Amino acid sequence: MIDPITLEVARNRLASVAEEMGAVLRLTALSPNIKERADCSAAVFTRDGEMLAQAEHIPVHLGSMPASVEACISTFDPRPGDQFAVNDPFAGGTHLNDLTLVAPVFLGADLVAWVANRAHHADVGGEAPGSMPAHATLLQQEGHVVPPMLAAHKGRWEDDFAAPFLAATRTPVERRGDLAAQIGANSVGARRIADIAEREGISRFMAVGDALLGYGERRMAAALESLPDGTYGFEDYMEHGESDIAIRVDVTVDGEGLIADFSGTDPQVEANFNAVEAVTRSCLYYAVRVATDPSIPANGGCYRLLQLRTEPGTVVHALPPAAVAAGNVETSQRIADCLLGALAGAAPDRVGAAGQGTMNNVLIGNDEFAYYETVAGGQGGRPSGPGQSGIQTGMTNTENTPIESLGEHYPFQVTRYTLRRGSGGPGVHFGGEGIEREITFAVDATLSLMGERRRHRPWGLQGGEPGATGEDWLIRPDGDRLRLNGKTTLEVNAGDRLLVLTPGGGGWGKA
Numbered sequence: 001m002i003d004p005i006t007l008e009v010a011r012n013r014l015a016s017v018a019e020e021m022g023a024v025l026r027l028t029a030l031s032p033n034i035k036e037r038a039d040c041s042a043a044v045f046t047r048d049g050e051m052l053a054q055a056e057h058i059p060v061h062l063g064s065m066p067a068s069v070e071a072c073i074s075t076f077d078p079r080p081g082d083q084f085a086v087n088d089p090f091a092g093g094t095h096l097n098d099l100t101l102v103a104p105v106f107l108g109a110d111l112v113a114w115v116a117n118r119a120h121h122a123d124v125g126g127e128a129p130g131s132m133p134a135h136a137t138l139l140q141q142e143g144h145v146v147p148p149m150l151a152a153h154k155g156r157w158e159d160d161f162a163a164p165f166l167a168a169t170r171t172p173v174e175r176r177g178d179l180a181a182q183i184g185a186n187s188v189g190a191r192r193i194a195d196i197a198e199r200e201g202i203s204r205f206m207a208v209g210d211a212l213l214g215y216g217e218r219r220m221a222a223a224l225e226s227l228p229d230g231t232y233g234f235e236d237y238m239e240h241g242e243s244d245i246a247i248r249v250d251v252t253v254d255g256e257g258l259i260a261d262f263s264g265t266d267p268q269v270e271a272n273f274n275a276v277e278a279v280t281r282s283c284l285y286y287a288v289r290v291a292t293d294p295s296i297p298a299n300g301g302c303y304r305l306l307q308l309r310t311e312p313g314t315v316v317h318a319l320p321p322a323a324v325a326a327g328n329v330e331t332s333q334r335i336a337d338c339l340l341g342a343l344a345g346a347a348p349d350r351v352g353a354a355g356q357g358t359m360n361n362v363l364i365g366n367d368e369f370a371y372y373e374t375v376a377g378g379q380g381g382r383p384s385g386p387g388q389s390g391i392q393t394g395m396t397n398t399e400n401t402p403i404e405s406l407g408e409h410y411p412f413q414v415t416r417y418t419l420r421r422g423s424g425g426p427g428v429h430f431g432g433e434g435i436e437r438e439i440t441f442a443v444d445a446t447l448s449l450m451g452e453r454r455r456h457r458p459w460g461l462q463g464g465e466p467g468a469t470g471e472d473w474l475i476r477p478d479g480d481r482l483r484l485n486g487k488t489t490l491e492v493n494a495g496d497r498l499l500v501l502t503p504g505g506g507g508w509g510k511a
Contacts, residue, residue, distance in 0.1 A: 002208055013196065014052055014193075021117055021188060021189040025119065026038055026040065034178055040057065041058045042054070043115070043116055045114040045300075046213075047105075049066060049069045049114065051065070058396055059282060059394075059397060060395035061118045063284075064278035064282040065100065068116060079104075081153050084101070085148075088148070090320045093276075094324075094327075095325045096139070097143070098118050098119070099118070101116065101182045101185075102115075104190075112194070115190050119182055121175055123170045123171050125170070127141045129369075130363025130370050130372050130448055137271065138322070151183075212299060216296060216301030216303075217305065219297065220288075220301070223293045224258055225256050230252070232342040232343065233250045235248045235338065236337050237334070240271055244456075246264075247334055247338050249261065249338045251346070258307065260284050260339060262309065265310070265316050274324050277316075277317045284308050285298075292347065326361070329374070333393075348383070352508055353382075353459060353505060355377070355379045355380045355394055356434060357452055358451050358502070361373075363448040366443070369410060376435055377435060378423060378432035378434045379391055380393075381424075383429070387431045389424070390419055390432070390434070412440060413439070413442065417437050419434070420468070425465040425466045426507045426511055427460055427463065427465060428463075428508060431505030435501075436500075436501055437502075440496075441498070445492055446489065446490075449487065451502075453503040454471070454486035456469070460508065462508055462509045463511075470500075472484040476495075
């Protein structure tokens with residue numbers, strides 16, 4: 001038996017390892033996207049691949065990371081010092097920009113755990129700078145694919161992995177620096193876990209891990225049992241030109257179990273916002289914790305009671321060779337919206353109105369640089385108070401790139417950056433406000449936008465009104481304004497300006 005104090009100490013100790021991995025990754029990375037925006041995540045896993053602890057990083061990364069670890073466990077017979085890489089969405093990844101490095105943790109000859117980190121590389125060789133071309137219909141158009149493979153051994157890159165990865169990207173120097181940071185972060189995490197296992201003894205370390213997983217399972221069981229049994233449905237839409245792509249879910253709560261059934265969701269499309277099953281699973285994990293008890297330890301134990309049902313070949317369970325770049329960043333937001341909308345029927349006192357429901361992806365580059373950023377927006381009004389303004393919501397948790405850093409690293413300037421007044425939906429508790437951000441280009445470049453909620457407003461809840469839709473504008477030097485499609489890739493010229501208006505959150509409660 002593991003006493004409660006030991007259990008809590010162990011939980012925090014393991015989480016601190018993941019936090020340290022993330023800190024090492026950010027401090028040593030070269031790109032602003034990782035160093036400044038913190039577009040990266042880290043976690044610790046049991047030797048069987050079940051998540052043991054995570055840092056409070058990015059939900060869509062962390063909920064899907066077990067698939068990457070499982071892909072490596074099932075493919076390789078690891079040695080001490082090995083690190084494996086994967087970004088193939090149909091073999092453990094999510095989208096090609098997110099490269100996951102997975103490392104075994106040995107104590108002597110005994111495999112005791114795994115550590116992993118995931119980082120978004122700003123360019124991996126897609127048909128447009130940033131590797132999220134809006135026109136992509138096939139995975140190969142989005143960049144270099146890394147199936148599960150040996151990436152490094154004892155800190156040294158394997159040429160079979162590194163050479164083609166660096167050759168594909170427009171920014172090899174930056175990529176090399178970020179890869180080194182990922183390898184270093186895993187090395188630190190592996191040392192910390194090995195030290196803990198050595199101090200505790202392998203048997204004790206394993207017993208504590210099992211106890212933590214069991215504790216997570218019991219906490220989730222208690223949380224689900226407090227919800228009223230029943231089936232709660234919800235439907236929302238992705239925007240595909242002038243067409244709507246439906247995502248439908250029925251969430252069934254039955255005692256200590258929960259089933260999320262996405263049967264009836266529309267088929268995958270010839271576009272890049274198809275989501276692989278691992279992304280949908282990560283949305284389920286996130287939404288249930290939000291609607292029940294966010295203090296439940298985020299480990300594999302608490303997810304044992306959650307069942308996901310999807311139909312292969314749909315927009316929430318894409319099959320190859322579909323393009324998926326925006327499935328990870330945009331469709332994940334809508335899947336989470338659907339799940340939270342359904343769970344609001346079971347937990348009306350815990351679930352807020354829809355947040356902005358998009359990451360407002362902006363990608364700018366040419367053959368010399370690649371910039372990537374997601375722009376914050378409004379959080380939905382909540383039962384406890386108004387939504388926050390100008391914040392990342394849902395499946396992302398990144399920061400913004402400081403304006404000073406942008407001017408130092410990229411050939412453009414932020415000329416406007418403020419809250420978008422009046423964009424939050426009215427209600428007893430107003431939705432948070434979106435952001436107005438204007439960029440002036442100093443050189444010719446390729447611009448890609450990947451955003452949602454440009455036609456469908458973020459919904460209100462309990463009688464609250466919806467938030468404002470987002471808008472994207474290209475402003476020419478002579479003042480001509482062109483409203484852009486939310487998903488587009490186009491050429492821009494020096495002197496042009498991009499104005500992004502992000503959605504506000506929906507309001508909660510009838511005023």
